[in-house]
Amino acid sequence: MLLLTGEYQHVIDGKNRILVSNKLRSQIDADEHGSNFYLVLGANGILCLYPEKYFEQIAVAVAPETTAPDEAVAFERISFALAGKVELDGQGRLLLNERLRKRAGLKDHITLIGVRDHIELWNSENWEQYLSDHMAQYQKQMSQARQVVLQKQNEEL
Numbered sequence: 001m002l003l004l005t006g007e008y009q010h011v012i013d014g015k016n017r018i019l020v021s022n023k024l025r026s027q028i029d030a031d032e033h034g035s036n037f038y039l040v041l042g043a044n045g046i047l048c049l050y051p052e053k054y055f056e057q058i059a060v061a062v063a064p065e066t067t068a069p070d071e072a073v074a075f076e077r078i079s080f081a082l083a084g085k086v087e088l089d090g091q092g093r094l095l096l097n098e099r100l101r102k103r104a105g106l107k108d109h110i111t112l113i114g115v116r117d118h119i120e121l122w123n124s125e126n127w128e129q130y131l132s133d134h135m136a137q138y139q140k141q142m143s144q145a146r147q148v149v150l151q152k153q154n155e156e157l
Contacts, residue, residue, distance in 0.1 A: 002033060002054060004114030009124060012108050016101065017093040018121070020049070024114060025092060039100060041082040042120070047104040049094070049112075049119040052085065 008021045028035075034052035042048040050058065059080070082103075088094055096106070104121070111127040113120050122130070 002117045004116060004119060006114045008112045010110055010112060012096065012106065012110060016096045016098060018096060018110065019093050020088060020112065022092060024112060024119060027114065036085060036087045038083050039086045039097060041100055041103055045104055047100055047106065047121040054117060
């Protein structure tokens with residue numbers, strides 16, 4: 001199972017590279033999910049890193065069957081055009097594609113966050129604002145989820 005967690009602040013260097021910290025990389029089983037990544041422009045214009053084998057499974061599974069054929073073609077064109085396989089160098093750095101970086105609006109100070117099955121790259125300021133805007137909602141959902149778990153545990157007793 002893939003369960004990426006945490007937030008890690010970094011700076012994009014002068015050569016357009018970003019460190020993917022060992023704490024984050026160590027959460028990925030390289031045998032199961034691969035040691036390289038796909039860099040993808042995801043929802044809301046956020047750049048995402050998917051472990052290579054996991055992304056390949058998604059690519060095969062994501063055939064928009066419920067959309068019209070022309071919408072499916074457009075989805076495939078854009079999703080595959082805006083994705084690229086990337087490798088980390090020996091120090092765990094990733095070279096960012098300049099076009100994708102511009103499309104995502106990434107500045108020099110970024111925060112990498114683990115989001116279950118992928119890593120998102122955020123401008124640090126934008127990430128802090130997102131947290132501020134959504135913290136109350138998160139706290140409510142976390143409280144509800146905990147109550148569900150506790151209730152199930154009590155029923156099993």
